[in-house]
Every structure is written in structure tokens, then in C-alpha cells.
Amino acid sequence: MNKKLRMVSFVLLATLAFATQKESFVAAESPPTDVISMAPTYKDVVYATVTNDDGKKKELKMNIFKPEGVTEATPVLVYIHGGGWAIGDYQGDDAPKDAKKETAAPPNRPAQMTGRATDQVATDSAYQVFKKVLEDKIAFVSIDYRLSGEAIFPAPIYDVKGSIRYLRAHAKEYGIDPEKIAVAGNSAGGHLATELAVTSDIKELEGDVGGNLEYSSKVMAAVDFYGPTDMFTMGPEMDPTLQSPEEAAETHDSPRAAEAKLLGFDKEGQGVAVLRDIRDKKQTNSPYWEKVKLAELASPINYVSSDDxxxxxxxxxxxxxxSIQQSLRLRDTLNHAGVENIFMSNSKAPHGGQGEDVNNAAITWVTKKMLNK
Incomplete structure (x- = not known):
């Protein structure tokens, strides 16, 4: 074999050896963690025991997911589920599946399939969207709160604030950074996330759920996916090209509405329309004036301030x-107060899945806030 041929053979052998070694190395690498299917690091953690309006006790729970391979204290994103304040719990998509029941809707399928507003409680997988923060070494916590059939407002915001205080009080135990807690929610959960973010200095909305009152319930950032912001205007603000005024009134102003149940004003002849009329006429001597004030307390649009x-x-x-007007008015109110915010709208998105671009933007934004990038 001449010198030139030997050199070519050596190069070929070296190339083959390197390629084989590279393939072996790639095969030996651990596959990326599938955070969506990850089990809770701390499961069914009881953060408070509360009393429902009927006197029964309820344990409020949370699931805590820690990113794999991280030993230092991590930021944490707290997720608040939607469901018209009436359904759902902290387990989200990680709830045990009943094999006898039909499988859940695909994650990206819009919630509103029938066209009827009353069937449009957001059941998209916002839970899975926000759980992805685990990929960025941020802890994910999904919390429970009392539903409207268990206790009326302000019970759910008391519960949410109690969960934040609990996490701060137990930060060392769970390996989280108590100074880096953010919140996210969709639909009713978006409402509670916003309410939490803008009412940190409102004593009437703090409550004492779970104790730990020496700790703050403030959060460093909030993500609101299509949450209500004003209890009084849900019906009147609906675009008539999307829903008739009559159906909007039934959905939001009647005693059968989710808002009426949240406020405990859901008997025949009641509903938000009655409260709006009392408020507009300034009938402070009405026996329902306290419910008017309760509806105002439940409307985060009323509490935006420059330090939010x-x-x-x-x-x-x-x-x-x-109605998208609920979020547009929140954006404008935040702008007027000088509070940093980003508003995104997929023009075709229903009350549910917002699309990959919006989801990714939200995760990128909250991740950068929490990691101070």
C-alpha cells in the first residue's frame, strides 16, 4: 500500500471511529424530561383547613412540582385553575383518570364547542401550558380554593392568599425562593390571579386562611388568561356579534349566572343586573347594598394602583x-397607573386555548421576570 493510499485509509477509519463514538455518546445522553407527565414532588399538601358556608370542614391542598436536578432554592409559579368558580381542583391534568369515563378533550381543542355560552367554561389545558415552567428550572404549584357551591366570595381569594403565605412560611422545606413567587390563572383562575396581584394592601381581602399572617401574600408577577375583571359589566360588554344581548344577560346578569353564585346572590329575582341597578341609582339604603359592595370587592379593576x-x-x-373588553379595560387601567403590562390577543381564539404563540409568549415573559433575565 503506497503512502497516499495509507493516508486516505487512515482518514476514513478516523472519520468512522469519530462518527461511531458520536452516535454512542448521543445514545447515552438522557432524554429530555417530559415535564407534562411529571408527578408532583410533594403531593396533596394540605395548606389550610377551612369551613364552608354550610359549616362543613374542607382541607385545601396543593401539588408542588420541583424541577429535576436543581438543589438551590427556585422561583415558583402558582397556578389557579378555572371553571367558573364552580368546578375544578388543584390536580388539573394530573388528576387520576377513570378508565370507564371518556377521555379528556385534546389539550388544544377549544372549550366552546356547542356555541352555547353556558357550556363554555374554560376546560383547555392552561394547566399544561403553565406547568412548562419546570423546563426553565422554576417550581410549579397548583392550588385548591373553595368553589362557589362551597363558599361565596371572598372565600376563594382568602384561600389563594393563604396559599401564598403558606409557601413563604415553608420555603426552606420545599426549596423555593420566597422572594420569587408569581401567579397565573385562566378564566375564573385568571380573575383570582389578577385579584391577588392588585389587592395585596387591601385588608378586607386578606383573610386568615391557614394562618402565617406574618408573611406577605404579594407576588412578583401575574399572568391572566381571559379572566373577568369587573362583575358589573360582563353582560353589557359582550360583543353582540358573538352573543346576543338576551343570551349575554342570561349568562351574566341572571340569578343562574356564575357571578351570581360567586356572590351568593342567586335566588329568584336576584342576579348582577339587580345589583348594577342599585349601584347606578346609588340606593345605599337597599337591603342588597352589601352585595353591591361585595361585587365591587370581587372586581380587580377597582384596585389597580401604581405599586402593582x-x-x-x-x-x-x-x-x-x-368579553375581551374585560381585559382591554384592565390593560388601560394598568397603563393609566403606570403598571408594566403586556396584552396579547389571538383574534380567533375562543374562551379557551389561546394558541401556541400566545402560550409561548406568556411562558417566556413570566420566566424572564422570575429569573431576572
Missing amino acids: PPMFIAHGGSDSLV
């Missing part, structure tokens, strides 16, 4: 359950 944390707001332009 930055917010990311997403709302679909085709939402026929919660």
Missing part, C-alpha cells in the same frame, strides 16, 4: 363567554 406587579394578559378575540 407587572402583568401579562391574554384574551381571545372570539371569546363569547368573557
